Amino acid sequence: MxxxxxxxxxxxxxxxxxxxxxxxxxxxxxxxxxxxxxxxxxxxxxxxxxxxxxxxxxxxxxxxxxxxxxxxxxxxxxxxxxxxxxxxxxxxxxxxxxxxxxxxxxxxxxxxxxxxxxxxxxxxxxxxxxxxxxxxxxxxxxxxxxxxxxxxxxxxxxxxxxxxxxxxxxxxxxxxxxxxxxxxxxxxxxxxxxxxxxxxxxxxxxxxxxxxxxxxxxxxxxxxxxxxxFAKREYCTLNLELTTEDTMGSICRRVREKVTELGEDNIYDIIITGKRHASLEIMEEKLKSTGNIRAIVDKTEKFYDYVQLGIEFEGRLLQKYISSFDGCEETLEKKALAYGTDAILEALGV
Ligand SMILES: [Mn+2]
CATH class of the missing domain: 3.60.21.10 (Metallo-dependent phosphatases)
Incomplete structure (x- = not known):
């Protein structure tokens, strides 16, 4: 039966x-x-x-x-x-x-x-x-x-x-x-x-x-x-880990590839992790046009080239702030370094 x-x-x-x-x-x-x-x-x-x-x-x-x-x-x-x-x-x-x-x-x-x-x-x-x-x-x-x-x-x-x-x-x-x-x-x-x-x-x-x-x-x-x-569509989570090399273009291409592989009809939540280059802003609207993207969750960490910034801002507040973290390995301190750098650069209008 x-x-x-x-x-x-x-x-x-x-x-x-x-x-x-x-x-x-x-x-x-x-x-x-x-x-x-x-x-x-x-x-x-x-x-x-x-x-x-x-x-x-x-x-x-x-x-x-x-x-x-x-x-x-x-x-x-x-x-x-x-x-x-x-x-x-x-x-x-x-x-x-x-x-x-x-x-x-x-x-x-x-x-x-x-x-x-x-x-x-x-x-x-x-x-x-x-x-x-x-x-x-x-x-x-x-x-x-x-x-x-x-x-x-x-x-x-x-x-x-x-x-x-x-x-x-x-x-x-x-x-x-x-x-x-x-x-x-x-x-x-x-x-x-x-x-x-x-x-x-x-x-x-x-x-x-x-x-x-x-x-x-x-x-x-x-x-x-x-x-x-049997369903026509599926709600999926798509995990994307960035490196500092990634650009908006490479992110969109990577999402496109995954959408093609997993199904064009599916509806995606994208979770982005990893380190992104400090100059990269994730443009949600652009990313949403790559498929049926319902939500984007950005969990990335901003990556700064502190050696380069130290040289660029020699003798100024930013260089002193960065060098005060010399030798730090703790996650919390690294976070403080990134947030502080962010704040100083923003104050400087960079
Ligand atoms: Mn019911």
């Missing part, structure tokens, strides 16, 4: 606000959903599980119809889904009474219930969010009925305000697999048995690393779980 488990598609969101690369991202989330449907169909999965937050906010009727229409196109796959804290079922929600396709089961109730698929020998438990926050540990004490089925719990939460869980209780719950959503970073809660799918696409810079869906194959009662990378 092949199961595709995903969550947190956040359709309708526009990640990255007004950043230059952000204008297509809203559409990209829908494209990813479309691609997911294609992948599920090609793989002829038995089940597609979506553990909440298909939508970024309670869905519009036309959005529900779009999604349902794609589910209805499956030739084999059955779909089971729920509402999460973002697309929770409010009083006027279009989720209420929505006519889903025959192969789709939506957990419309806020009470736990189950759906059975006798041909697959699978029973799936779940419920939907009716509000944005649920602080009770509602999953901790859910137990499947002892009826010989393979039991799945479809769940959304895992932080303090959204159904926190106790790992030990989940481990003893008797479920064969717990399909979690909500936390956007994918992770194994119980190895092979309880998995946080992570968002299909990363939705903000805290979701660094690989994103995709979970592929669960159940063979002879054993789970084989794999995260399949």
């Amino acid at each position: 092949l199961i595709i488990h995903t969550a947190d598609l956040h359709l309708g969101a526009s990640p990255d606000g007004s950043e230059p690369w952000a204008k297509n991202r809203k559409e990209e989330l829908w494209d990813s959903f479309e691609k997911l449907v294609e992948a599920v169909e090609i793989q002829q999965a038995d089940l597609l599980l979506i553990a909440g937050d298909v939508f970024h906010r309670p869905p519009l009727l036309r959005e529900l119809r779009e999604v349902n229409d794609r589910f209805a196109s499956f030739t084999k796959t059955k779909v089971v889904l729920m509402a999460g804290n973002h697309d929770y079922i409010g009083s006027n929600s279009f989720y209420k009474g929505f006519p889903w396709a025959e192969n789709v089961h939506f957990f419309e109730s806020e009470e736990i219930s189950s759906v059975k698929f006798p041909d697959l020998n699978v029973e799936i438990y779940g419920f939907s969010y009716y509000k944005k926050e649920i602080r009770e540990k509602l999953y901790d004490d859910v137990r499947p009925e002892n009826n010989g089925y393979y039991h799945i719990l479809l769940a959304h939460g895992g932080d303090e305000k959204h159904i926190p869980y106790t790992k030990e209780k989940l481990a003893k719950s008797g479920f064969d697999y717990i399909a979690f959503g909500h936390i956007h970073k994918p992770g194994m809660i119980l190895p092979g048995r309880a998995v946080m799918a992570g968002s299909l696409e990363p939705t903000d810079h805290t979701c660094y690393g690989t994103h995709g869906f979970v592929r669960l194959e159940v063979k002879d009662g054993k789970n084989q779980v794999a995260l399949v990378p």
